[in-house]
Amino acid sequence: MKISVSFRLLLSPFKWLRKIRGFRLVYTPLIAIVIFTAVMGVILGTLQLQEKNQQESALFRELSLAKQRIQLRFVNNFDVLVSINRELAASEDKERLRKIAYEQAVDLVNNNHEIVKIIWIDPKNQWLWTAPLSNNKSDWINRTQNDQSANEGLNNAIELSRSTNRASFSQFINLNLPSNDPLEKERKTVFWQVVPNIVDGEIIGYLAALYTAQGVLDVVPAELKAQYRFTLLTDNERVLSISSDRNTPKRAFSNQTSLDIGILSPNLVLRIDTYPPPTNLTFRMLIGVVLGLCAFVIWSLWSVLKQMQVRQEAEASLRTETNFRNAMENSTPVGIRAHDMEKRITYVNRAFCEMTGWSAKELIGLTPPFPFWPDSRREELVEKMNEALESEAISKTGIEGAILRRDGSQIETRTFIAPLINEKGTQTGWITSLIDISEPKKIREELAVSQERFVTVLEGLDAAVSVVDLENDKLLFANRFYRENFGDNAQGHFKLAGNPSNLDTLRDVAEELQDSTPGIPSSFLYQEAESEEVQLDDGSNKWFEVRRRFIPWVDGHLAQLLIATDITIRKEADDLARQQEARMQFTSRLTTMGEMASSLAHELNQPLSAISNYCMGVAKRLEANLDPSLSKDILPALEKASEQAHRAGTIIQRIRGFVKRSEPQRKFSSIKTIIDDAVGLVEIEAHRHRLSITSQLADDLPEVNVDPVLILQILVNLLKNALDSVREAYPLSSRWSAPPVMISADLDTSTFPAMMRIQVTDSGGGIAESVLERMFEPFFSTKADGMGMGLNICRSIIESHHGRLWASNVMDSERTKLAGCTFTMLLPLESPDSMENG
Structure with a gap:
């Protein structure tokens, strides 16, 4: 049992080796097949993708070729139309050149299937001729009801060309053609190309070519249309024309590009579709399995060679470009x-x-x-x-x-x-x-220094120097004096040059000289013009002495040089001299009139005294008569006659004392007496104008050391001025309601020492602020016949008495407008000599 166990343990590694070896024998071919299949699949996918890319590249290349052919055709047509325009615009041998232009237009229509007809149109949109006059390509439009839409498209294209000065295209026009028309497809969509004929910046006519959309596609070569379907579209995908009615399969390749046929052309799109054969994947896989590796190796070698060739061409181009740039930079x-x-x-x-x-x-x-x-x-x-x-x-x-x-x-x-x-x-x-x-x-720098010297001389002149181009009224040069007085434009030059008729004459002369033979006569250019005096009408009342002459400007155009010297001061001095002479004559007449008044007062004084004495004598005799009726009726009349004679004598004495010429003599005088005399002298004139004078004198006024005749003269002058102011403010019919002129006298205690204050106040319209500032100046007067010396003499007299004289306006109760004027006169109570000694 132990031996069997040990044997099994010894045999177990060999079993695992057998299992591994069997696995390799069974699965290695499968793995190899899978790997080979995967490799073949990759190869087939790569080949299919490459084929697709090649087809797309070929498709893009053919589309570019078709686009280039169409664009080239439109460029060639445009060049021919421009050439025809040049023939039509020729100024010499017009008939022959226009015949040649017409023949060229006919040849262009006959040799180009896309153009239906060509029309020559004048600037007023009138058709001059149509090429060709009659043919099958254009007569079909006239036989249909499409004239109106075609003409509207033509007019729109002409307006666009007229506003841009460029060749323009109309929008696409769809024509209504009968369905049985064999050319219905070809002639369904048309459009116009208008080429303006521009000579010297102006359009003298137009050439209009009528294109058919289907004819544009006919420019594409027939061999391309046999392999691909071409479609002409608008930018909103509306089909204008198509090269074939045959449908393309769903797996067909397609590409499109924008078709730019002109600057003002409508947006067109050219699309291309392929007709690929049905793909047999099994057959392609079998072919791929058999020829895959060989084709891959061959394609690889071909790609390497192609890349090497492309690289060599790029290196050669780079060397050429480098050599060109080096040669250009070094030269x-x-x-x-x-x-x-x-x-x-x-x-x-x-x-x-x-x-x-x-x-x-x-x-x-x-x-x-x-x-x-x-x-x-x-x-x-x-x-x-x-x-x-x-x-x-x-x-x-x-x-x-x-x-x-x-x-x-x-x-x-x-x-x-x-x-x-x-x-x-x-x-x-x-x-x-x-x-x-x-x-x-x-x-x-040398030119700048020379110009600076010249400009410095002109800038330093106290005269206006200007040069104006007579053709376009442009200011070419102006010195400092001109710019300070007239600005940086040519208006001042023409103001000084004279009236508009003279300016028109100058421009006519300039045009005649420019239109004549080259060269401007020097005798005309440098002919010295007589000087004339010109007064500006811009409110400044300035006078200028003006000299003019023609000069050729640096660009060859005729210009006018003008030199104007300001003579305003001289003219004012002449006017002042004439005024002084008139015033001297007026003063002489016043002196003569004063002498006559003195003599008249002397002669009238004795008769008036005699009348007064006779009246008094008769009155005394009548008093002895005891008849009451005589005493009641005659005595009062005689007393009044005697009183009026005495009054007349007093008035004569005042006039004689006023006009008597003598040296100033100061003495202590009563202001009341002087004021009464002044009122008595002016009162007659006041009554004549329905006006009145009132006096308001303070009590116990002291006497002042003055020249009573001179002070009387001042008061008379002020009262007359006050009456004139009231007379101007109130018309004759309403003077009964005019307030009287007020003359007052009192002591002014606001100064130290106190001074005698005399004021003359009127209810007239007041005095303007500008007049208040200058009314005491010599020879300044607001009256047409005034000398302007009255107030100046009055102030001089008051200042000789160490006094003051001024004027101030009086406002109404609401202080909204002027209600009169007050003249105030201050006189010292003591004599100037005693004041200086004190």
């Missing part, structure tokens, strides 16, 4: 250098090395500041370079700099900087180009 006179992101130089071309005198090996690896920069400008150039790297605007306009050559010479440069972008769109540095601007800058 250009512009210096080029490249920087990395740390501003380190990574590349320089030959021109840059020649520009600096340094070799490429010495320059590559340098960082700013560079040794070829002048020492005095290194900080400036570093700052400019940093600003240009950060700002796109500066990098586009360029920065001015300088380069110190190795031999010590210096040149001026302009540097343009642009970012350096790699194929992944990442910036790897900057590329800079330098241009030598030493000579142009030197020339510009």
